[in-house]
Amino acid sequence: QKEVEQNSGPLSVPEGAIASLNCTYSDRGSQSFFWYRQYSGKSPELIMSIYSNGDKEDGRFTAQLNKASQYVSLLIRDSQPSDSATYLCAVNTGFQKLVFGTGTRLLVSP
Amino acid sequence: SQTIHQWPATLVQPVGSPLSLECTVEGTSNPNLYWYRQAAGRGLQLLFYSVGIGQISSEVPQNLSASRPQDRQFILSSKKLLLSDSGFYLCAWITWAGGIYGYTFGSGTRLTVV
Numbered sequence: 001q002k003e004v005e006q007n008s009g010p011l012s013v014p015e016g017a018i019a020s021l022n023c024t025y026s027d028r029g030s031q032s033f034f035w036y037r038q039y040s041g042k043s044p045e046l047i048m049s050i051y052s053n054g055d056k057e058d059g060r061f062t063a064q065l066n067k068a069s070q071y072v073s074l075l076i077r078d079s080q081p082s083d084s085a086t087y088l089c090a091v092n093t094g095f096q097k098l099v100f101g102t103g104t105r106l107l108v109s110p
Numbered sequence: 111s112q113t114i115h116q117w118p119a120t121l122v123q124p125v126g127s128p129l130s131l132e133c134t135v136e137g138t139s140n141p142n143l144y145w146y147r148q149a150a151g152r153g154l155q156l157l158f159y160s161v162g163i164g165q166i167s168s169e170v171p172q173n174l175s176a177s178r179p180q181d182r183q184f185i186l187s188s189k190k191l192l193l194s195d196s197g198f199y200l201c202a203w204i205t206w207a208g209g210i211y212g213y214t215f216g217s218g219t220r221l222t223v224v
Contacts, residue, residue, distance in 0.1 A: 041220075043218045096204055102153035
C-alpha cells in the first residue's frame with residue numbers, strides 16, 4: 001500500500017467552479033500535512049499546511065483534515081485557468097521527512 | 111532573506127559519466143537539507159537528507175551519494191550515471207514562518223542521461 005495516495009486525474013473544472021482534490025495516507029501517526037502546487041517543468045510550491053482536524057482557509061484555498069479517516073483534501077474556490085497545475089499532497093512521517101503523493105493534475109478551462 | 115540555490119538547471123550526461131549537483135542555502139544556519147528526485151510520471155522520492163555537516167542519511171539504495179561539506183551546502187554525486195538516473199532533482203530545506211513549517215524547494219536540475 002502506498003503511503004500517500006492521490007487520484008492522478010486530470011480533474012477538469014470550468015472557470016469559477018470549485019475544484020476538490022483528495023488524498024489518503026496510511027501512517028495513522030502522521031501529524032502534519034501539506035499541499036504543494038507544481039506547474040509543468042517547475043519545482044513544487046507550498047500553498048497550504050494543516051495540522052488539526054477540521055478546515056483551514058487561506059484565500060481561495062481550504063484544506064480539510066480528517067485524521068480518523070486518514071484523509072486530507074484541498075478545495076479551490078473560484079478556480080482560475082492559472083490554477084491549472086499538478087497538486088501534490090505531502091505527509092510528515094517523522095523526523096521532518098515528507099512523503100509525497102504522485103499528484104493530481106487539475107485543468108481549469110476558461 | 112532565506113533563499114535556496116540549485117544548479118545547473120538542465121544537464122545532459124552520457125551513461126557512465128560522473129555527476130555533481132550543488133545546492134546552497136542563504137539566510138539561515140544549520141538547516142535540514144533534502145535531495146528529492148522526480149522521475150517522469152512519478153512522485154517525489156526522497157533520496158538523502160542531512161541534519162548537519164557530514165551527516166547524511168540515505169533513504170533508498172541507489173547509484174548516488176550525497177555530502178554536506180559545509181553548513182549551507184549539500185551536494186549530490188554519482189561516479190557513473192545510469193539511464194535510470196534521469197529525472198528532476200530537487201533540493202529542499204525546511205523553512206519556518208508564523209509557526210508553520212514546510213519544505214521549500216530549489217528550482218531543480220533536470221538531468222537526462224543518454
